[in-house]
Amino acid sequence: MRADEPVALGRTDLRVTRLGLGLASLGGLFAPVSDDDAARTIDRAWHLGVRLFDTAPVYGYGRSERRAGAALGRRPRAEYALCTKVGRLIVPGGGDTQPIWADPPPGVGPRRDYSYAGVMRSVEDSLERLGLDRIDVLHVHDPDEDFPVAVSDAYRALAELRARGAVGAVSIGVNHAPVAARYLREAEAPGPDCVMLAGRYNLLDQSGLDELLPLCAARGVAVMAAGVYQSGLLADPRPGAPHGYATVPAELARRVAGWHDVCRRWDVPPTAAAVRFPFGHPAVASVVVGARTPDEVDGTARMLAHPVPAGFWAAARAAGLLPARVPTPDGA
Template identity: 65%
Template sequence: MDTVELGRTGLRISRLGLGLASIGGMFAAVPESEAVATIDRAWELGVRLFDTAPVYGYGLSEQRAGLALRGRPREEFVLCSKVGRLIEPGGPDTQPIWAEPPAGLGPRLDYSYSAVIRSLEDSLGRLGIDHLDILHIHDPDLDFATASTEALRALQELRMRGTIRAISLGVNHADVAARFLREVGPAGPDCILLAGRYTLLDRSGAEELLPLCRSLGVAVLAAGVFQGGVLADASDGAPHGYGTVPAALAARIRALRELADRYDVPLLAAALQFPLGDPAIPAVVVGARSAAEVSELVALLEHEIPERFWAAYRDAF
């Protein structure tokens, strides 16, 4: 798989990154052997960008990432994790989406300087790896004042020491990332992980954030390209965050499917490749819970999509 420069970070990444929430048990339990096999298959196919977080399975994702990655040449892959939540006994900020959280443990939101340092130390311990390449401030909108001051200061010091290579934000809201960039200036993030806001269904990231990133030289990793899974399965009750898919959204998805069928394009291939059309976005990050799913993702990334499909998409949407 081709590798590309990640903005000004000095890091080279594969065009496809593997998000590791799924192997932490998001929506459904994943056996440890299958989790490791998923990462192994990604490695075989050339994936060299891996993104995890303490909150993914309350440490489980990081532990499994470490099992699969720590025997590999460290200079050959880029590893990302996040700060903003400490995993500790009785942590109160739990989420119902994790199928197999460790007994008695939970996350606690904390963007303070000391919590960020502790969070990184805990992550490195779970991973069994001595440094991270990218560290995201996770969901800074939950405590923007502290995230943009104390958490950022901690990451700046960690970057200066060489414990991390790049500072990032992990966000679901493009306006939050744009505000962060505007307020903290050039000493802020080197890159941004943007989930669900530059996709076939939602291009709100293009309104302010992507132009701002292009002007500042801040690279964007596009995540959530299947819109929480609703592009893969729009049926009510599927694990995509909707109990019932809103009628307007369902109609938009049907129209996208009809367009893709007209040009014989797999809809998920279009969804995966769409963000890469913006010069600020060198890679997409997508989750998988099995080796077979990883193989499917790589095939979707490599599927040739005719320009006439993109022209028709721009005209229709």
């Protein structure tokens, strides 16, 4: 599978690539990234044919959006799809700060706001930071933070923007599959066009399959799968590695070791299996992976294109790593 392979985004008129670039790291997630390195990373993704880019106001408190706009603003606007998010305004003195952002802009921070007016202001602010004339996919970011307002006021604002062509698709960006399934069921028809699901449909966690992915497939809702490396745990499970786990639970460590064993036997890098796996489900349109350097973009594109032998997934299933109900890319 190629990073630049185009695919329709569910029932919308948008087309995206199989690989999308997540831009949280370019906002300074965990470690600072220079303007030049951010530009070079986006440039490399473009050179590889990636045409799906995902950012958010909270990523570096506006820094990621500004860098995305600076790098993409000189590209033909019709040739790529840009996603951003609503739910947090970046304002002077915003108190909903997060310690994960390195060297954030001084004097500003996020403030949670899923109201109709807050969403409309967020879109205006994002367009100003991006320097672009439109947003292709607009996610309601973490709707579980204020679900009643997010599923009513925020959705109403996004639906209006979609109806007048200001955005191409309405989406939600979630870390918990049951939240997304509830949102799809409770939002006023026709509901969201897509879902960005982080960390809940990968080699180690298939909870998205319990309800959400079948619901998306039935409704023609496209899924963008993020968090496919389980915070980096699949790439480097060693203690102290930058995978976000201070202590890896024993059962999870056992499953990671099992995947590494199967991958060694079949000569498949664990990251290649991880980035390919979500495409076994028909609802998944794209996989969105973050990067902070051009080399990381190159690596992900290589992994997506890496051959996975026909028997690999059957071997993983025989090893007890995948339940029988989980679809795999080759149907095994």
